Amino acid sequence: MTADSGSPDLRTGDLVDAVGATAGDLARLSINQETVKQWSLPELAAGCAGLGVPGVGLWRAPVQEYGVERAARLMRETGLQVTSLCRGGFFTASDPGARRTAMDDNRAAIDEAAVLETGTLVLVSGGLPSGERDIAAARERVADALAELAPYAAERSVRLAIEPLHPMYASDRCVVSTLGQALDIAERFPADRVGVVVDTYHLWWDDRVPAQIARAGAGGRIAAFQLADWVTPLPEGVLLGRGQLGDGCVDLRGFREQVDAAGYSGAVEVEIFNPALWARDGAEVVAEIARRYREHVL
Amino acid sequence: MTADSGSPDLRTGDLVDAVGATAGDLARLSINQETVKQWSLPELAAGCAGLGVPGVGLWRAPVQEYGVERAARLMRETGLQVTSLCRGGFFTASDPGARRTAMDDNRAAIDEAAVLETGTLVLVSGGLPSGERDIAAARERVADALAELAPYAAERSVRLAIEPLHPMYASDRCVVSTLGQALDIAERFPADRVGVVVDTYHLWWDDRVPAQIARAGAGGRIAAFQLADWVTPLPEGVLLGRGQLGDGCVDLRGFREQVDAAGYSGAVEVEIFNPALWARDGAEVVAEIARRYREHVL
Numbered sequence: 001m002t003a004d005s006g007s008p009d010l011r012t013g014d015l016v017d018a019v020g021a022t023a024g025d026l027a028r029l030s031i032n033q034e035t036v037k038q039w040s041l042p043e044l045a046a047g048c049a050g051l052g053v054p055g056v057g058l059w060r061a062p063v064q065e066y067g068v069e070r071a072a073r074l075m076r077e078t079g080l081q082v083t084s085l086c087r088g089g090f091f092t093a094s095d096p097g098a099r100r101t102a103m104d105d106n107r108a109a110i111d112e113a114a115v116l117e118t119g120t121l122v123l124v125s126g127g128l129p130s131g132e133r134d135i136a137a138a139r140e141r142v143a144d145a146l147a148e149l150a151p152y153a154a155e156r157s158v159r160l161a162i163e164p165l166h167p168m169y170a171s172d173r174c175v176v177s178t179l180g181q182a183l184d185i186a187e188r189f190p191a192d193r194v195g196v197v198v199d200t201y202h203l204w205w206d207d208r209v210p211a212q213i214a215r216a217g218a219g220g221r222i223a224a225f226q227l228a229d230w231v232t233p234l235p236e237g238v239l240l241g242r243g244q245l246g247d248g249c250v251d252l253r254g255f256r257e258q259v260d261a262a263g264y265s266g267a268v269e270v271e272i273f274n275p276a277l278w279a280r281d282g283a284e285v286v287a288e289i290a291r292r293y294r295e296h297v298l
Numbered sequence: 299m300t301a302d303s304g305s306p307d308l309r310t311g312d313l314v315d316a317v318g319a320t321a322g323d324l325a326r327l328s329i330n331q332e333t334v335k336q337w338s339l340p341e342l343a344a345g346c347a348g349l350g351v352p353g354v355g356l357w358r359a360p361v362q363e364y365g366v367e368r369a370a371r372l373m374r375e376t377g378l379q380v381t382s383l384c385r386g387g388f389f390t391a392s393d394p395g396a397r398r399t400a401m402d403d404n405r406a407a408i409d410e411a412a413v414l415e416t417g418t419l420v421l422v423s424g425g426l427p428s429g430e431r432d433i434a435a436a437r438e439r440v441a442d443a444l445a446e447l448a449p450y451a452a453e454r455s456v457r458l459a460i461e462p463l464h465p466m467y468a469s470d471r472c473v474v475s476t477l478g479q480a481l482d483i484a485e486r487f488p489a490d491r492v493g494v495v496v497d498t499y500h501l502w503w504d505d506r507v508p509a510q511i512a513r514a515g516a517g518g519r520i521a522a523f524q525l526a527d528w529v530t531p532l533p534e535g536v537l538l539g540r541g542q543l544g545d546g547c548v549d550l551r552g553f554r555e556q557v558d559a560a561g562y563s564g565a566v567e568v569e570i571f572n573p574a575l576w577a578r579d580g581a582e583v584v585a586e587i588a589r590r591y592r593e594h595v596l
Contacts, residue, residue: 128547132547133547133548133549133552134549135502135503135505135547136505139505166465166466167464167465167466167503167504168464168465168466168532168536170502170503171503171528171530171546171547172530172531177503177504178504178505181505204433204468205433205465205468205469205475206465206475206476207433207434207437207476207479230469232469232470233470233534233535233536234466234532234534234535234536235534236531236532236533236534237531237532238466238531238532238536248469249426249430249431249433249469250431251431251432254431
């Protein structure tokens with residue numbers, strides 16, 4: 001595979017040849033849509049299916065733009081499993097009107113997940129509303145929202161997956177910062193209704209994570225496992241600085257082994273927000289991910 | 299006080315008049331040198347003493363440049379207490395040569411702290427060495443270094459203060475990210491030799507902090523209490539984005555009450571790295587801090 005290979009022209013097995021992986025090696029690999037957002041949804045489907053990647057994680061905005069039913073059909077036709085839908089959440093508003101709007105939007109997200117036949121809706125909790133300083137109260141509002149949404153999601157066979165984000169996002173994006181906090185909330189609900197996301201980028205620094213992964217696994221709470229590496233310096237706004245697998249300091253294999261040992265056997269989804277990857281050919285990026293996955297994760 | 303007031307010309311009591319504070323209100327206030335780094339050391343001493351601020355936190359580089367003995371004399375002459383010296387640490391090198399260099403440098407830092415008659419040397423542990431992925435091992439090297447340094451420091455009446463830094467610095471600056479981790483290390487040593495720093499900027503997001511502050515207080519481990527607020531967006535490199543007191547989302551008063559309730563009665567040191575503050579008149583900045591301190595902390 002060369003840097004200028006046209007992405008959707010690659011055929012099944014090309015990736016296997018290119019990276020020296022067997023189909024079994026890639027059996028759990030999923031590519032999150034945002035990792036190769038230079039691709040349209042049809043390019044993503046053709047590219048991943050053609051390259052032998054069996055799963056994709058999707059985002060609501062590009063799916064809505066393409067059409068939710070149409071996207072679901074595309075996934076079925078290309079044989080791709082939708083391993084997660086990103087994202088619901090943003091539950092922390094204290095204003096009643098903003099709160100109702102958020103709940104309506106989350107019910108729509110659950111409906112979309114059901115159409116896409118994914119069992120996992122990823123939730124980013126939301127940050128502290130402007131002017132507020134009570135983060136514990138904001139976390140309680142997350143739990144309140146889940147109590148309202150979990151039955152609706154369960155009726156549609158969708159599990160809500162609380163994603164703890166790195167503490168650097170606690171004020172403006174997600175008041176749930178550790179796997180322990182996510183589990184403290186999730187465990188108020190049945191395990192088949194509310195789970196957690198284990199994302200290496202957000203959790204790698206925390207010495208309590210091994211114990212919390214074991215706790216999550218024992219309770220059947222691991223709804224998704226996502227990979228990105230940690231690299232510095234962080235860019236302004238700290239959102240788009242995630243590293244390609246192997247470029248940073250995260251013990252990715254150690255994480256995968258812990259998650260496996262905890263009983264998780266689902267998809268391993270690669271979600272990297274990085275403009276340098278977006279500037280490259282999509283198929284080249286996915287092939288590189290598959291090589292790095294084999295080298296640093298399997 | 300006006301924006302163009304010359305900083306060292308203010309006299310004792312001016313700040314009290316300007317902010318409506320009484321001298322008792324400011325009795326615990328300390329200004330970290332880096333907060334007003336536009337000031338030379340004599341300007342800092344004259345400015346703080348003149349404004350009625352009884353304490354300063356100093357940094358090694360500007361003190362060395364001015365002369366350590368000379369700085370100590372200046373502090374004595376202006377009646378200022380040196381509440382902490384920043385900083386020792388950077389203990390995580392695995393290379394033996396780099397490690398020896400770090401230990402020599404830390405012994406020099408302890409000597410300087412002793413000359414400045416401060417009982418508190420702040421330690422920033424250091425990040426993960428390039429290419430390494432074992433953060434637990436790096437944290438163990440921090441404990442190893444403390445075992446070597448603590449007796450040397452104790453002989454000079456200097457307490458080593460482990461500062462947990464926000465997890466966004468874990469890879470490149472400080473592998474000790476939570477107050478719990480800092481205490482886990484500190485508690486291996488006598489409380490009068492190794493303590494911890496409670497800094498609101500680094501710890502505000504952590505739901506375990508109230509319990510850890512109580513633990514630290516019960517063990518007599520709180521060596522320093524530092525304030526900065528959390529504001530977003532974070533700048534590139536995430537080092538210089540700390541907020542003036544009251545500008546962000548940290549419950550500063552809640553922190554101060556918890557630290558007090560845990561038995562801490564020492565200095566409350568304001569340490570804000572922010573280019574917008576550095577661009578202003580130093581005395582104006584300190585007066586603003588005193589007002590904000592009264593409004594948001596006392």
